[in-house]
Amino acid sequence: MTKLFEYQSKELIKKEGVKIPRSDVAVSGEEAEKIASDLGGAVVVKAQAWITGRAGVGAIQFAGTPADAKKHAENMLGMVLNKHQVEKVLIEEKLDVETEYYAGITINDRLRRPVLIFSSVGGTGIEDLATKYPDKIANYPIQIGRGLKEYEVRNVIRKTGVPSKHLLRVADMIIRLYNTARKCEARSAEINPIGVTASGDVYALDCRIVVDDNAVFRHPELGIEVAREFDHPPTRLEKIAYKVEDKDYRGTFYFIQLENNPQGEGYIAFHGGGGGGSIMGMDALMRHGFKLLNFCDTSGNPSASKVYRAAKIILMQDNIEGYFATGSGVASQEQYHTARGLVKAFREENLSVPAVLRVGGNSEEEAIRIIHEYTRDLPGKVEAYGRDTSVDFCVERLKKLIKENKEKKVEVV
């Protein structure tokens, strides 16, 4: 599922009429200082990252002066939060908030409909608060054909202890949140906290929207480059990999980099064929002490050209010690397509590291023949195996080949 940043999510709800604090996005300390100066008064500096609990790790700071805002922004920009390097900060006016609530619209797969979740205790640590105060939480499955009505929302939130004076405005905000979620086909849309000021104005102080991957193509206005569930902004290679799918719907191709800056030894380029087989292969590699540079899956009967492009992208990574490909072992797709795709990529790149390819499935004998026959002149040794060879054995082989490859390099030196 594709996550939007706080500032992007807030722009969407603002268009639906939800009040948000005056704010702007900065990519440098100087910009942050200028924005803070323009806003006037105290501001909040917020790192734009897909994590929760930002306040606890210094990724949300209050600033009384523009100079303070600059200092905090400079500290946050470049900060790595759960693999995510902060590239933008949101500078927002600081409001005096008296009460905080939580509201979320999320798709419930079991109920097959969106559910409104509301809590009359909002803010940091909402998950813990929900456990501590179960009577303050309400769930309400929404009839999607009918939509969400204002009176329904009032009835729901009143049960959690929201005072009468807040009911109308909070309910109005939730309706607008629901409309936003429907328009951008969100899997979830949350405002946490909803802040109520002394004057009774209701603001969305933080907002997170997650868009359904399969709906992204209908929403070019969202500017989503890669519709994948990442814990980091897409890397250059991930963007290239995603674009492969633009023009080629034969089979599927997923590619995710697991290491930003691989240091040291033991990194394997991984190429899976099918989710279950991939997990089995990755587990086996890690059991044997290897580290994974990436996850890749080409399955669902991909063309040889798609497998080729996947292998080319995989091989563009740094610090590869070995290439490992495996599937379930009983793939129904013709394995010679996979074999030819890999061979073309390996030959073009003049593969210099060992590769072990477990290509079990239809026509595996032909696939193994193609791989062995057409890679024997490459500097990196390539071995192929079929369904009768275990994943663990294949990993052992890779380990041995990597060791031999390193010894060979030492001899040459």
Add this chain to the structure above:
Amino acid sequence: MYEFQTVTGKVTIDHSKCDSCDKKPCVESCLPSILSFENGHPVLAIDEKEAAKGRCIECLACELECEFHGNQGIHIYLPLPELK
């Protein structure tokens, strides 16, 4: 240079190399059987537009067989997407 478009790339065949090729494995290796010989040179046996729409499945077999058993006259160009 003989060439035709595929769904995501382009096949180029250097017919001058085919003249001195003994085995000519390209046509036989073509999985969807869309190649045939014309004056001893491999050419599309179907309309070019059909090949571009997907009748050429980009199996890569002709290129590989030509490289190892023919005269290295076929190249399949499969560009990676570029970023703006």
